[in-house]
Amino acid sequence: MKVLVPIKRVIDANVQVRVKSDQTGVELTNVKMAMNPFCEIAVEQAVRLKEAGIASEVIVVSAGPAQAQETLRTGLAMGADRGIHIQSDEDLQPLAIAKLLKAVVANEDPGLVILGKQAIDGDNNQTGQMLSALLGWSQGAFISAMEKDGDLLKITREVDGGLQKVSVKLPSVLTVDLRLNEPRYASLPNIMKAKKKPIDATSPADLGVEVAPRVKTLKVTEPPARAAGVIVGSVAELVDKLKNEAKVI
């Protein structure tokens, strides 16, 4: 069974994001980028499936500008076998990405697609679900455990009320949550090997997918700054402030 892992290049999770002065988006020049943390977990899971003899090949795919290849190399260094780069400088929105992935699935015929549950830039949490609907495959979102059981996958989903255990039929689309695994580090020998692994280049046009954005961003602004805290002198003062200033009691 081939496993396809779509991965995204985003601003490093520990970088303080700044809004561009013209309010058209966030500042990306001179900012450290990295693989979306949930995508790392997806790659790790796919590589573990291969190590366990369940997956025959792990393919990482990324849609985006030329630098997305760096992110693919990271996936390859973690143990994926080959990469697909869908070159595009468009603002790719979840539906467009899901359509691109559907086309890749048609070409590659994987038995399983594993994605991060969301990308930390747009926090959309949509691509996996849309892909599953477009393919007509089963879906398991927000998974924190998985186990193969014949033709079924037994998965644990992190839902609002706690954990939900379900079985899904293969082929399936899974999106992974934080607790599923701890991604491995990329080792130097594996980074060197990754440089020799193939990355196929394709494009939305090659795949026959129209990717023009359907949602228009009007303006991006910083959230209002939090007012500084104050140290109150007494419980009475605190109660007074809660009552008369904050008006919460």
Next chain:
Amino acid sequence: MASHSTGAPLPTLPEGFLAALRQIVDDKGLLTAAEEILPHVTEQRGRFVGATACVVKPATTQEVAEVMKLCCDHNVAVVPQGGNTGLVSAGIAFAEDRAIILSLSRMNRVRNLDPLNNTMTVEAGCILQNIQDAAARVDRFFPLSLGSEGTCQIGGNIASNAGGINVIRYGNSRALVLGLEVVTAEGEVWDGLRSLRKDNTGYDLKQLFIGSEGTLGVITAAVLKLFPATKERSTAFIALGQLEDALPLLSLAQSVIGEALNSFELIPRIGMDFALKHAQDITDPLAQPHDWYVLLEASAGTQQANLPTLFESYLELALEKGWITDAALAQNTAQADSFWRLRENITLCQKAEGGSIKHDISVPLSVIPAFIRKANAAVEAYLPTIRPYPFGHIGDGNIHYNLSQPIAMDKDEYLAHWDALNRIVHDIVVEMGGSISAEHGIGRVKLKENLHYKSPLEIRMMQQIKQSLDPKNLMNPGKLLPDTRK
């Protein structure tokens, strides 16, 4: 090893002295209750507890000056104190010192930030981490960084010429200070807050106060150098072929990565074992165990520098040469931070394994591996089951050559070997042209040891400087130099 001074009688203060202090600093600037004083006289590792009659906390330079004048008039000795994280008991008053503690913690304002001049002017009580953060807010970098940065104060860093993890590129505190404001032992204010990179108008007095451990005057403010904020950072956790390979590996880094190299830290397998056993959230970055590791970091102030590519080709070269056998490369900031968390735990986790006899040594870089091998052989000959724990800033020629106790031995029985083991190790250090205190200073803990190894002329010149700046020997007496008061 000097004994604990718990329960020693409190030094008595002259008539009316406390009331006069209170006049200067008000109630909130004066601590006299035993439980409030205790944290100020307890060394951070808890090994020593001192004694003092009061802790005074002035809020302004003017108040510091008035306090010092009062102390000078009444012949009361003063121990300046920052975050009290020092490791040689330099910032604590002991009963025999008959001193009060002057804490700078209320003097914590950033007075000026000048991104164009790449400088900031801060008061001595600013916590180091707050200074780093303030610089980051104007897109600048203040490179001094050490394990205690959340607690230690810039005044304490300067007074002890602290080093840390970026010395290889930016130098230690001495290299990062352009100007100082100092209150003298007699209560005068010297305004040396010049933010100039060039100033050849006489003796460089600030350098005397840097590393003086509070024995010459009270630092109240400083002008610090800033650098471009880090935009790209490459961090690797590396397994060495053998200890000796650290040297060509460093040399190669300097020629391939060049000045972008910030940190080059040695970690022994025993340190990794301790961290994996005792710390939470620590994983071994590499698949197999190795005897020696280096944590290496390089950074650039722009992204164009293409640092990651250089960094990878450097490591590939080192792998080909056999100097390294494996390495993990951080793919994002969180992974880089986890390597550093591991490094911090190398320091912290020794405690969980019983007694540790400390050495903070430097030798010329070229003989570091030879030093470690020789010292290991010597201490093992003395006590065969001892567990040498050499780690730290190897890129600076500085090793924390600590010795963890044999597994089954009683802790106190082990610590009784402190002086003997110090002598064995320090003899080797001095013979190799090294220093018995690379970055932690002398304080009270290494006073005798320093007198043993330094030439009489060098000690005498230091005493003459002290005598001229602090004629009554009231500044932190008994630290760094012997107490000469009656």
